[in-house]
Amino acid sequence: MALTPKLQALIESLRRLPGVGPKTAQRMALHLLERDRDAALMISESLAAAARDIGECQQCHSLSETEVCDICQHPGRDRSTLCVLESPIDLMVIEQTGGFSGLYFVLGGHLSPIDGIGPEELGIDQLLARLDQGEVRELVLATNPTVEGEATAHYIAEQLGDLDIKVSRIAHGVPVGGELEFVDGGTLAHALAGRRLMERGQ
Amino acid sequence: MALTPKLQALIESLRRLPGVGPKTAQRMALHLLERDRDAALMISESLAAAARDIGECQQCHSLSETEVCDICQHPGRDRSTLCVLESPIDLMVIEQTGGFSGLYFVLGGHLSPIDGIGPEELGIDQLLARLDQGEVRELVLATNPTVEGEATAHYIAEQLGDLDIKVSRIAHGVPVGGELEFVDGGTLAHALAGRRLMERGQ
Numbered sequence A, B: 001m002a003l004t005p006k007l008q009a010l011i012e013s014l015r016r017l018p019g020v021g022p023k024t025a026q027r028m029a030l031h032l033l034e035r036d037r038d039a040a041l042m043i044s045e046s047l048a049a050a051a052r053d054i055g056e057c058q059q060c061h062s063l064s065e066t067e068v069c070d071i072c073q074h075p076g077r078d079r080s081t082l083c084v085l086e087s088p089i090d091l092m093v094i095e096q097t098g099g100f101s102g103l104y105f106v107l108g109g110h111l112s113p114i115d116g117i118g119p120e121e122l123g124i125d126q127l128l129a130r131l132d133q134g135e136v137r138e139l140v141l142a143t144n145p146t147v148e149g150e151a152t153a154h155y156i157a158e159q160l161g162d163l164d165i166k167v168s169r170i171a172h173g174v175p176v177g178g179e180l181e182f183v184d185g186g187t188l189a190h191a192l193a194g195r196r197l198m199e200r201g202q
Helices: A005-014 A022-035 A037-053 A088-097 A124-132 A147-159 A185-193 B005-014 B022-035 B037-053 B088-097 B124-132 B147-159 B185-193
Strands: A078-085 A102-106 A138-141 A166-169 B078-085 B102-106 B138-141 B166-169
Touching: A005 A022, A005 B037, A022 A037, A022 B037, A022 B088, A037 B005, A037 B022, A037 B037, A078 A088, A078 A124, A088 A102, A088 B022, A124 A147, A138 A147, B005 B022, B022 B037, B078 B088, B078 B124, B088 B102, B124 B147, B138 B147
Parallel strands: A078 A102, A078 A138, A138 A166, B078 B102, B078 B138, B138 B166
Antiparallel strands: none
């Protein structure tokens, strides 16, 4: 016998969250109902508001509550550098590092002919049209370091033709704070091939 | 720069779920907004409905949408056996085993004088009043096998005085499917002390 139909419905719906299985959903539902009803209402309202009001920025295709997002509108951003990403979560992660002051262009995925995702689905035409306007001087290709991400980066680089734009790819190498012992072979090979001269002091 | 204020609010609220930290909340929020808006609305609605309509059963103190829950009302349950639990989630877990057909009484916690939780807070007066009515023949104490759960079970057993009611405690022992090697010493000692004769065949 289940507890109540509405609790059952809540548990079913929480299972739609990524990484949440039946046991976790059950624990979350009972925690909210037994100990934290404020949080239940807060999550309910913030989800409804976000789903209702968050759309896509017309310029960078990231998530935005306005037609053009805050980053694209910001007068302090360097408009000559454009960073190409697969998804808004990558944008968020890069913004959190504080190490990039240019603008972004979010593809919303990577080339994947088998799933019917070609250049049009990723908005690459729109990206090329923007580059044609001449404001962008450097294009930073920051798609994921996966086979599909690399293929997408190479495809975009090839489309630039004789446009006078610097194209770069984020560096592959060993993660900061990691130990060589635990780094996979492919990454280590990239890190060696991409080695850089050090300052020798004096 | 954060993505949008409503996304930020959503991430903050998702962090109130048990076991969800900042990274997971971020991943959940972006997954819902980018790939599964249906789920976002479904979770929002089921949370609001559950928080609004699920209350406490007046008889067993478990979660219920009606004044008396389906289990307490069910004509097929054995009304002579009452199982005492710490929380509705324990009730749910026992119901899922299908091995118990009696009724329940949910304490909502365990005795914890340091947090100001005494017999009144757990509704033990109400439990004793119910036992006085004479319908219950066996009381199964299924509080958690922790120090506090044991203390609560013992306290309840002591309060019964000369009431003619069988009192039992759920068995301690090795978990089914586990390996002795990985069972803690306390559990193993209980399992040995509580050993039972086997049928010898023939």
